[in-house]
Amino acid sequence: MICFEDFKNEIVLYVHWPFCISKCPYCDFNSHVEKNIDYTFWKNAFLSNLDYEFQRLPGVKLKAIFFGGGTPSIMKPELIKSIIRRAKNNWVHESEMEVTMEANPSSLCSNVMRQFKDAGVNRFSIGVQSFDDKELTFLGRNHSSIDAKEVIFKAREIFNRISIDLIYSLPNHNKKSWNKKLLNAFELLNQIECNHLSCYQLTIEDNTPFKIDYDKGVFKLPDDDLSSELYTLTNEVITLHGMEQYEVSNYSRYKDYCNHNLHIWRGGSYVGIGPGAHGRILKNKQYYATFKPKSPRAWVNKFNENNFFYSKDYLIPSKIRAQEILILGMRLNEGVNLNNLCEVSETQISKIINMKKVNELKDNGYVNLNDNNLHITSKGLLVLNNIISQIVI
Numbered sequence: 123m124i125c126f127e128d129f130k131n132e133i134v135l136y137v138h139w140p141f142c143i144s145k146c147p148y149c150d151f152n153s154h155v156e157k158n159i160d161y162t163f164w165k166n167a168f169l170s171n172l173d174y175e176f177q178r179l180p181g182v183k184l185k186a187i188f189f190g191g192g193t194p195s196i197m198k199p200e201l202i203k204s205i206i207r208r209a210k211n212n213w214v215h216e217s218e219m220e221v222t223m224e225a226n227p228s229s230l231c232s233n234v235m236r237q238f239k240d241a242g243v244n245r246f247s248i249g250v251q252s253f254d255d256k257e258l259t260f261l262g263r264n265h266s267s268i269d270a271k272e273v274i275f276k277a278r279e280i281f282n283r284i285s286i287d288l289i290y291s292l293p294n295h296n297k298k299s300w301n302k303k304l305l306n307a308f309e310l311l312n313q314i315e316c317n318h319l320s321c322y323q324l325t326i327e328d329n330t331p332f333k334i335d336y337d338k339g340v341f342k343l344p345d346d347d348l349s350s351e352l353y354t355l356t357n358e359v360i361t362l363h364g365m366e367q368y369e370v371s372n373y374s375r376y377k378d379y380c381n382h383n384l385h386i387w388r389g390g391s392y393v394g395i396g397p398g399a400h401g402r403i404l405k406n407k408q409y410y411a412t413f414k415p416k417s418p419r420a421w422v423n424k425f426n427e428n429n430f431f432y433s434k435d436y437l438i439p440s441k442i443r444a445q446e447i448l449i450l451g452m453r454l455n456e457g458v459n460l461n462n463l464c465e466v467s468e469t470q471i472s473k474i475i476n477m478k479k480v481n482e483l484k485d486n487g488y489v490n491l492n493d494n495n496l497h498i499t500s501k502g503l504l505v506l507n508n509i510i511s512q513i514v515i
């Protein structure tokens with residue numbers, strides 16, 4: 123089991139690129155379509171933001187970098203390179219540190235992917251979403267399944283570590299059709315020895331075109347019972363293909379986990395740069411939440427004001443941080459160590475978790491508690507949010 127002590131002097135870095143070529147109708151991420159991007163300006167702002175974070179946390183070790191978005195695969199490789207180089211110059215790190223980039227399969231060629239690799243990216247996470255063209259059209263994606271397959275093959279020639287995102291629980295998905303689609307996906311994943319997969323159920327987010335259409339009845343989605351069945355099926359099929367479910371929606375073979383995300387889910391400190399990127403840091407034995415303005419313009423103005431970056435940190439009471447770590451940790455297959463929670467919160471476990479409830483849920487098969495390690499069972503996973511709301515005090 124991971125000991126919280128291991129995390130105290132380690133951070134991961136999240137870099138948010140807020141732009142996309144087009145906006146998908148289901149997406150409520152902080153992503154915008156912008157034609158005129160002044161790369162020199164953005165580079166200065168990112169590097170200033172990075173240096174600002176380094177000033178606050180100089181003596182820690184950097185464990186991983188993650189470029190998320192938006193669509194970071196439309197960033198200029200030169201910008202990616204500058205950010206990675208500055209982060210590596212600033213913080214102590216392993217020579218083979220994981221550097222992930224999220225990518226949209228549209229408009230990606232081998233040449234650009236090679237430049238990303240030369241810049242220091244060594245893990246490529248491709249937003250395929252579906253291998254069915256009708257579904258891609260429904261999702262408003264700007265690529266076909268052939269585009270996605272081509273990019274996957276080319277990416278695999280360049281990167282050893284590849285991950286693929288799929289979305290399911292779409293209109294007309296039933297157990298038979300989703301099973302077939304997953305099996306088809308695995309034919310490709312096995313062929314290219316892809317050892318990481320993220321599978322998300324389509325969520326209808328507020329303030330999206332999908333929300334309006336869904337409310338008008340333009341399309342219907344599987345009901346709760348079918349969604350649960352599809353989730354169980356997903357876990358079964360993926361496990362049969364030799365992947366381990368290590369988080370609610372994330373699966374891997376040979377422990378090829380996304381170390382950036384795993385660090386955050388385990389309660390480690392993280393630094394976020396770019397519009398809307400938040401962070402959780404530990405300074406002088408106190409926990410802080412860090413926020414960046416969400417809109418690209420407001421974030422850029424922060425830099426414009428003084429030609430350097432400044433943002434305010436908010437103290438988080440240690441009990442609240444412990445509860446955050448509990449909520450994140452319950453999403454992990456490995457669960458949460460209650461001793462670590464006591465250490466973080468500097469209080470007794472009974473002040474964070476309702477242990478009477480935990481024992482009831484354990485007797486009913488929703489959670490397991492072994493050696494002070496609390497984790498969710500496959501039965502509990504289907505009602506995870508409900509379980510969490512019952513145990514957090």
Ligand SMILES: C[S@@+](CC[C@H](N)C(=O)[O-])C[C@H]1O[C@@H](n2cnc3c(N)ncnc32)[C@H](O)[C@@H]1O
Nearest residue numbers: 148191192193224225226249287322323324325
């Ligand atoms: C930032 S995107 C990945 C990179 C790139 N922007 C793209 O879409 O290809 C992260 C992932 O979140 C998932 N996602 C986004 N919105 C979702 C939604 N409403 N429901 C389910 N999954 C969603 C998609 O699988 C997507 O690949």
Ligand code: SF4
Nearest residue numbers: 142145146149153192
């Ligand atoms: S490409 Fe990705 S981040 Fe951009 S709008 Fe689509 S789902 Fe959202």
